[in-house]
Amino acid sequence: MVVGAFPMAKLLYLGIRQVSKPLANRIKEAARRSEFFKTYICLPPAQLYHWLEMRTKMRIMGFNAAAVKPLNEGAAAELGAELLGEGIIFITACSCLMLEYWRHQLKQRRKEKERRIARESLQGEVGHLGLALEELQTQVQATQMQLALEELRAQLQEVRAHLCLRDPPPAPPVVPASEK
Numbered sequence: 001m002v003v004g005a006f007p008m009a010k011l012l013y014l015g016i017r018q019v020s021k022p023l024a025n026r027i028k029e030a031a032r033r034s035e036f037f038k039t040y041i042c043l044p045p046a047q048l049y050h051w052l053e054m055r056t057k058m059r060i061m062g063f064n065a066a067a068v069k070p071l072n073e074g075a076a077a078e079l080g081a082e083l084l085g086e087g088i089i090f091i092t093a094c095s096c097l098m099l100e101y102w103r104h105q106l107k108q109r110r111k112e113k114e115r116r117i118a119r120e121s122l123q124g125e126v127g128h129l130g131l132a133l134e135e136l137q138t139q140v141q142a143t144q145m146q147l148a149l150e151e152l153r154a155q156l157q158e159v160r161a162h163l164c165l166r167d168p169p170p171a172p173p174v175v176p177a178s179e180k
Helices: 008-033 035-061 073-166
Strands: none
Touching (some): 008 073
8 A cells, every 4th residue: 555645635625615615614604794794894895796797697698778777785695695605615725726836836846865975976986987997097007117118128137148148258357467
């Protein structure tokens, strides 16, 4: 069973979105009961939404709607509470989406940083290996020269030995002591 196939963060986001629906319903109920909520938070957006909706529908049908009748207070409060609930769910979903995007970006940055570090490490290793190769080539060339020199010395000794056996060098003349 693969544990990493279903990330826990996504499960958490899904849970938050599911919790936001009952929360939105409670806020809607509170908006219906509270006069302050109803008057200042629910009614203005509901009336604006109704006005925009009616003007759009009238234009689509080809009528010119000069004045749109506002909704009654009960219908406006209901529509405002619905708009508020949907807005809360939408904002929660958008926040979850943004958090997921930021998490993904952070993960991508970490991966890119790891790749960059690995690339730099490999470049350093290649440089080190290049220096080691140059050093080994220098040692090989020095060894080859030394072997050639030793071979020449051995040949020189052979030639000397061969010459010594063939013609012993003449002894230096001995000068009598009286002649001195």
